[in-house]
Each structure stands twice: as C-alpha cells, then as structure tokens.
Amino acid sequence: SYVLTQPPSVSVAPGQTARITCGGNNIGSKSVYWYQQKPGQAPVLVVYEDSDRPSGIPERFSGSNSGNTATLTISRVEAGDEADYYCQVWDSSSEHPWVFGGGTKLTVL
C-alpha cells in the first residue's frame, strides 16, 4: 500500500516559517490534504488539493506538491499553531486508498 513519510517533529521560533514535509512515491501526481490537530481536539482541514485553503484558514498556511514531496508551509508562526499536522492522499490503486502520514509535531519554541 501507499506510504506517506513525515518527520516526527519540527521546531520553529515564533514569527519564523515552518515547513512540514510529506514524502511519497510520485506524490506530485496526487492531491494532498493537510490537517491540524491540537491536543484533545478533532483534526481540522487546513489545506486541500495541494494548496487551497478552506474558508477561515489564515493565509499563513500554504501548501505545495511536486515530485516525491509535498510541503505544508506556515508563515509567521504563532504559539497557537503548535499542533500535530497530518498529510493525507487518496491512492486509487491501493487496497487501502485513503492514506494518512504518520504526523508531525510542530513545536513553537
């Protein structure tokens, strides 16, 4: 089945830019979705179809996808951005088509 690889953790100082990667074989050919999950809360969709933002999500959140890596970029990081972030794709060729990455813990220093 298709595998998505994320770094377990990323740390960044407030006001800086955080980049969270999601690796997968030819992931650039798939649509990638990103979710934010704060402790004790349900996930929230922050980026869909590689780079679009749902209404209500700040412009500081952006996404890109090419080759074997998709990236979630959070500009001007705030303390409130500290959370787990998960990437997700749909792999129609797989027996388990809806795949999540393992998640990345974003720590704001």
Place this chain on the structure above:
Amino acid sequence: QVQLVQSGSELKKPGASVEVSCKASGYTFTSYAIDWVRQAPGQGLEWMGWINTNTGNPTYAQGFTGRFVFSLDTSVSTAYLQISSLKAEDTAVYYCARHCSGGSCSDYWGQGTLVTVSS
C-alpha cells in the same frame, strides 16, 4: 453552520459491542458521505472507511471488515458505527467526518468518541 455531534465516551468489556452515533446538522445530510477515522492513544489517524449517505452503501478499509459496521438513519441525519466482539486494541477515539465535496478529504469533523475496552 455545519456540525457533527458524536455520542459520549464508552467503557466496555472485551467481547461486548458498542455503537457510536454521529448526528449531523447545518447541511443536507444525504448530499455528503460520512467518513470514519480511528485514533489509538498517542497514535496517528487511521481511515476506517465511509458510508454513502444517499444509498447507504458502506466501504470499509482494510482491517475494518467483519466486526465494524457503518449504518444510517437519514430521518434524523445520523450515522452510526457499530463495533462487535470488542478487543483491548479497539481502545481509541473514533471520529466521524463529512466527506469533502469533489475531493477525497474530510472537511468537518465530529468531536470524537473515546471507546475504552478493559476488563
């Protein structure tokens, strides 16, 4: 506004069954599928499958066949997850979510239901 409200936490013994409900409001229930996602303690998200709210047809992910059943009551805009023959490893938070329109994602999520299986 779109809301998915799930039933409360459950404590069950091994071998028992449990039903988690997910009541939707703020949109036409039968226009969007419902996804189910599991999160074991301290672990990541795991897609369990979905149910077509128009036809009632469920799709189960690998590893969630047999003991897991998705169902609907469209008259009250509610989806259900039933798990039978519970095992300790079923201990997790179970989320329902609205399937995105035109995309393979979940755009609105329930608050989650903790199911604990312990003797």
